[in-house]
Amino acid sequence: xxxxxxxxxxxxxxxxxxxxxxxxxxxxxxxxxxxxxxxxxxxxxxxxxxxxxxxxxxxxxxxxxxxxxxxxxxxxxxxxxxxxxxxxxxxxxxxxxxxxxxxxxxxxxxxxxxxxxxxxxxxxxxxxxxxxxxxxxxxxxxxxxxxxxxxxxxxxxxxxxxxxxxxxxxxxxxxxxxxxxxxxxxxxxxxxxxxxxxxxxxxxxxxxxxxxxxxxxxxxxxxxxxxxxxxxxxxxxxxxxxxxxxxxxxxxxxxxxxxxxxxxxxxxxxxxxxxxxxxxxxxxx
Amino acid sequence: xxxxxxxxxxxxxxxxxxxxxxxxxxxxxxxxxxxxxxxxxxxxxxxxxxxxxxxxxxxxxxxxxxxxxxxxxxxxxxxxxxxxxxxxxxxxxxxxxxxxxxxxxxxxxxxxxxxxxxxxxxxxxxxxxxxxxxxxxxxxxxxxxxxxxxxxxxxxxxxxxxxxxxxxxxxxxxxxxxxxxxxxxxxxxxxxxxxxxxxxxxxxxxxxxx
Numbered sequence: 358x359x360x361x362x363x364x365x366x367x368x369x370x371x372x373x374x375x376x377x378x379x380x381x382x383x384x385x386x387x388x389x390x391x392x393x394x395x396x397x398x399x400x401x402x403x404x405x406x407x408x409x410x411x412x413x414x415x416x417x418x419x420x421x422x423x424x425x426x427x428x429x430x431x432x433x434x435x436x437x438x439x440x441x442x443x444x445x446x447x448x449x450x451x452x453x454x455x456x457x458x459x460x461x462x463x464x465x466x467x468x469x470x471x472x473x474x475x476x477x478x479x480x481x482x483x484x485x486x487x488x489x490x491x492x493x494x495x496x497x498x499x500x501x502x503x504x505x506x507x508x509x510x511x512x513x514x515x516x517x518x519x520x521x522x523x524x525x526x527x528x529x530x531x532x533x534x535x536x537x538x539x540x541x542x543x544x545x546x547x548x549x550x551x552x553x554x555x556x557x558x559x560x561x562x563x564x565x566x567x568x569x570x571x572x573x574x575x576x577x578x579x580x581x582x583x584x585x586x587x588x589x590x591x592x593x594x595x596x597x598x599x600x601x602x603x604x605x606x607x608x609x610x611x612x613x614x615x616x617x618x619x620x621x622x623x624x625x626x627x628x629x630x631x632x633x634x635x636x637x638x639x640x641x642x
Numbered sequence: 643x644x645x646x647x648x649x650x651x652x653x654x655x656x657x658x659x660x661x662x663x664x665x666x667x668x669x670x671x672x673x674x675x676x677x678x679x680x681x682x683x684x685x686x687x688x689x690x691x692x693x694x695x696x697x698x699x700x701x702x703x704x705x706x707x708x709x710x711x712x713x714x715x716x717x718x719x720x721x722x723x724x725x726x727x728x729x730x731x732x733x734x735x736x737x738x739x740x741x742x743x744x745x746x747x748x749x750x751x752x753x754x755x756x757x758x759x760x761x762x763x764x765x766x767x768x769x770x771x772x773x774x775x776x777x778x779x780x781x782x783x784x785x786x787x788x789x790x791x792x793x794x795x796x797x798x799x800x801x802x803x804x805x806x807x808x809x810x811x812x813x814x815x816x817x818x819x820x821x822x823x824x825x826x827x828x829x830x831x832x833x834x835x836x837x838x839x840x841x842x843x844x845x846x847x848x849x850x851x852x
Contacts, residue, residue, distance in 0.1 A: 409713045410851040432716040443711030445702060447656040448649070456652070460645035460715050509714075 361385045361420060361507045361539035362406060368414035369405050376401050376563045378415065383556070386536040388529070390550030390571075391543035392632050393560035399543040400440060402560065403511045407437065420506055433462055436500030438513040442492050446485025450478050450495055454502075461503035472498035475524070489516040497525060501532060508532060510542040514549050522546070526553055547629040557628055561636050571628065578631050581611040583621020591620045599634030610634035646717065646725035647732075649708075653699050654729075661691055665737065672744045680750065683804040685741055685758050689765025690797050692737050696726040696770050697777060697789055704782040710852045723778060723847035727770060727840045734766035753822040760825035764832040768796050771832070771839040779846035 360382050367379040376398050383389045393399045404410045406417050408428055417424035419431045444453055450473055458464045473480055476494040484492065493516050500508055508529065514522045530553050532538055544550055550557065557574055559567040569577075578598070581591055588607045591597055596615035601608050610630060616623060655662070668688045672681065703709050712722055742759035746752075773792040776785040 404710075404852075407714055409710055411849075429716050429718045429721075432714065435714070437714035439707075439711060439714065441707055443707030443709070445649075445653055445657075445706045445708060448652060452652050456645045456649045458645075459648050460717070462716075 359385050360418060362541060363418040364415060366415035367405060367412055369401055370413050374563060379565055381558060381565060383539055383541055385539050387555045388533050388540040388553050389556040389558055390554035391541060391558050391560060392547060397560045398563040399560055400511055403509055434506040436505035436508045438496040438500050438510045440512040442496035444484045446483060448484050449481050451480040457499055463504040465502050469498060469502035472501055493517060506538055508540040512544055514544055514546055522549060529553055551628045559632055559635060566635060574631055575626060577613060578626045579611055579613040580624040580626050580630060581609045581616055581621045582606060587621040591616050599637045643721050643725060647729060650699050650725060650729050654695060658695055665691060676748050682761060685761050686765050686800040686804055689762040690800060692733050692766040693769035694793055695733060696730045697773055700726050700777055701782040719848045720844045723844045726774060730767055730770040734763045738762035757822050757825045760829040764829050765800060767836045768832055769793060771836040775839055775842040775846050778843050778850060
């Protein structure tokens with residue numbers, strides 16, 4: 358079993374939203390970024406994987422174990438930072454550490470103290486007096502202090518200022534130095550994902566529209582700039598995924614290999630470009 | 643489970659400090675009036691006050707989104723649901739034993755101590771027994787009415803029963819040989835309801851999506 362996470366046909370239906378048969382595989386030792394617009398279903402995917410909400414269909418395997426059984430044991434090896442860390446406002450970081458010491462078999466109190474120190478979290482300040490960023494940091498400290506093999510992070514870097522975000526991203530990178538350790542991270546901040554992710558998964562309206570190695574994506578796609586006639590020629594060859602027409606020309610996301618020679622200027626693409634153009638293409642815009 | 647109880651007791655001492663002070667004051671009053679006859683209404687009020695603590699903490703759990711966060715921790719849903727029942731039993735037993743010991747100091751006999759223990763313990767477990775499955779099934783916000791109604795019911799019934807009476811003298815317990823036997827039977831019945839509630843609570847919690 359080389360998958361940290363494997364979902365097959367995962368379904369969750371709400372009145373106004375459905376997660377439709379999600380097949381997602383996160384290999385061990387890999388960092389996967391889950392990207393999607395608001396309401397795309399990122400949190401639903403994470404909550405369903407962790408059985409915080411019950412799935413309506415499909416299966417979930419975590420660290421090689423069926424999540425329908427032994428989920429408690431599996432969670433010993435999973436660190437989770439939800440979009441809102443649910444710790445009581447009256448508790449302080451020291452007390453949270455005491456609680457977690459009785460919760461995780463492999464709780465590392467020294468590591469926790471180091472993380473608190475590195476993240477600038479006062480141990481005796483009450484949680485409700487923390488800023489949003491500090492609350493996220495405490496969640497991160499807990500997630501990293503029990504020798505987890507899998508980190509699941511739901512918007513974990515949101516609310517952090519750029520300097521701290523960079524430090525936290527570096528912590529996640531350290532975590533994945535162990536080849537057995539994997540990370541699933543959802544975020545709106547694509548630049549963070551671009552820095553640390555090996556794989557990128559795009560979620561749109563509850564469907565997985567793309568899931569590939571980041572480097573492969575950056576190789577596969579390009580930005581094509583040119584006049585309308587050049588873009589139309591590339592489109593005729595099936596190269597265009599999505600486009601944006603402006604006053605001074607057209608910019609399009611294109612399949613690098615399919616772009617005919619002499620058909621506009623080819624530029625490097627970013628993950629954010631791929632996501633925006635793909636979603637717009639999927640919306641029929 | 644130990645981590646969950648540690649968290650709940652932290653919150654008990656931090657969030658409900660005022661209630662614990664009231665209970666301590668009741669205890670002091672009872673201790674200071676060893677020469678008088680036992681005040682059963684005071685004992686009942688103490689039990690019902692203790693009884694609302696675990697349910698109150700659960701409502702705080704939902705408010706702070708601990709209920710969701712705790713599902714990311716290595717606890718089964720059964721353990722998460724059970725922690726409040728276990729806390730109820732610990733609180734009930736500790737405070738019931740403390741107040742029963744006053745009766746022993748009063749030298750009013752083991753029967754009277756058993757009566758007080760039954761009274762405090764029964765009052766302490768009934769709030770959890772009657773409201774927790776609703777809180778687990780429908781959420782704290784939706785089941786708040788049930789929580790309040792149960793408290794008013796327990797408190798109202800208890801107060802109307804004990805107000806201005808001497809339990810040992812004024813009630814005709816019929817076929818039951820003594821108020822002690824009656825109270826122990828009530829305790830047994832309350833405990834059976836509590837255990838049934840515990841099972842239902844776990845089922846409700848397992849079905850719940852957060």
